Amino acid sequence: MISKKLSIVHCQLSIILAFLPLSVAYAQQDSTLNRTVVVENEYNPNIMDASKINVLPRVEEPAVMKKGIEYATALRPVSAWTYESMSPITREWAMNRAKRGYVRAGYGNYGNVDFKAGYLWDITGKDRLKVGVSLDGMNGKLKHWNAEDWKSRFYSTEFRLDYSHDFSKVTLNLGGGLQSQVFNYMPDSEMHTASARATDKQHHTLGDFHIGVSSRDESLPLQFTLQTGLKYFGIKYPLDYSGNASTGKEKIVHTSRRVMCFIYMRWEGVN
Numbered sequence: 001m002i003s004k005k006l007s008i009v010h011c012q013l014s015i016i017l018a019f020l021p022l023s024v025a026y027a028q029q030d031s032t033l034n035r036t037v038v039v040e041n042e043y044n045p046n047i048m049d050a051s052k053i054n055v056l057p058r059v060e061e062p063a064v065m066k067k068g069i070e071y072a073t074a075l076r077p078v079s080a081w082t083y084e085s086m087s088p089i090t091r092e093w094a095m096n097r098a099k100r101g102y103v104r105a106g107y108g109n110y111g112n113v114d115f116k117a118g119y120l121w122d123i124t125g126k127d128r129l130k131v132g133v134s135l136d137g138m139n140g141k142l143k144h145w146n147a148e149d150w151k152s153r154f155y156s157t158e159f160r161l162d163y164s165h166d167f168s169k170v171t172l173n174l175g176g177g178l179q180s181q182v183f184n185y186m187p188d189s190e191m192h193t194a195s196a197r198a199t200d201k202q203h204h205t206l207g208d209f210h211i212g213v214s215s216r217d218e219s220l221p222l223q224f225t226l227q228t229g230l231k232y233f234g235i236k237y238p239l240d241y242s243g244n245a246s247t248g249k250e251k252i253v254h255t256s257r258r259v260m261c262f263i264y265m266r267w268e269g270v271n
Contacts, residue, residue: 110140113155126166134158137182144186154183171216173227176209203236221261228255 101119106112118132137155144150162175181204210229215222231252238248 110138110142112138128164130160130162132158132160150187152184152186154181156181166216169215169217169220170213173210173212173214176229177207179206180204181206201237205232205234205236207232223260225256225258227257228253230254 100121102117104114104116106114108114113135115135116132117134118130121129121131123129135155135157137153139153139155140151141149142152156179158177158179160175160177162173164174165172181202183202184200185202187200208229208231210227212225212227212229214225231254233250233252235248
């Protein structure tokens with residue numbers, strides 16, 4: 001048995017020694033070759049947190065807790081605070097200290113005049129007198145329709161007087177005025193040849209007088225104003241191309257009235 005094992009080992013060793021020179025020769029021949037090893041592997045990059053790019057963050061809606069409203073209904077009287085009642089604000093009447101009269105005056109080119117004046121006399125608490133006067137006019141050269149200069153003149157003067165007296169229920173009014181207008185016409189050859197009475201100067205006179213009563217008790221259901229008077233108008237140089245001279249005077253009696261009625265109604269009912 002031992003002799004068989006030795007023969008097998010001897011046989012294997014002889015085989016290895018036989019191939020040893022061949023392997024050394026092959027190794028020397030293989031070292032002269034250039035070998036290239038190419039290793040291919042698919043590249044799959046992995047980016048961390050790539051899902052967060054261009055993505056809105058998640059916002060959690062806040063939870064709102066509804067609470068009930070509690071009102072303070074307890075009475076808390078103020079006992080330590082003192083106050084003063086506010087009196088109504090009323091302005092002081094300045095009628096007695098107001099200016100009783102005024103004057104306005106002006107003058108311009110072409111002889112323009114503007115003058116007005118007035119005054120109020122408060123005689124008593126029930127009697128008043130008002131006076132007014134005015135002057136308005138011009139005097140200068142103007143262009144005629146044929147491009148020639150002509151001297152134009154116009155003046156108007158007025159004077160007025162008004163008186164009033166207060167009774168217990170009504171007020172009595174008296175007044176009147178006088179106005180004078182002096183002017184000339186534009187030159188016209190036909191005006192001077194048509195009638196001997198024609199002239200380029202003219203003078204108008206206006207006057208009026210009135211008397212009236214009016215209610216002053218506002219508690220009365222009927223409020224009224226009644227007035228009557230006389231008006232006068234006159235022309236100094238009346239123009240009459242027919243040759244029949246007119247007087248150039250007119251008188252008119254005028255009456256005016258205004259009545260207002262207030263009806264007060266009272267309703268009574270039973271609930």
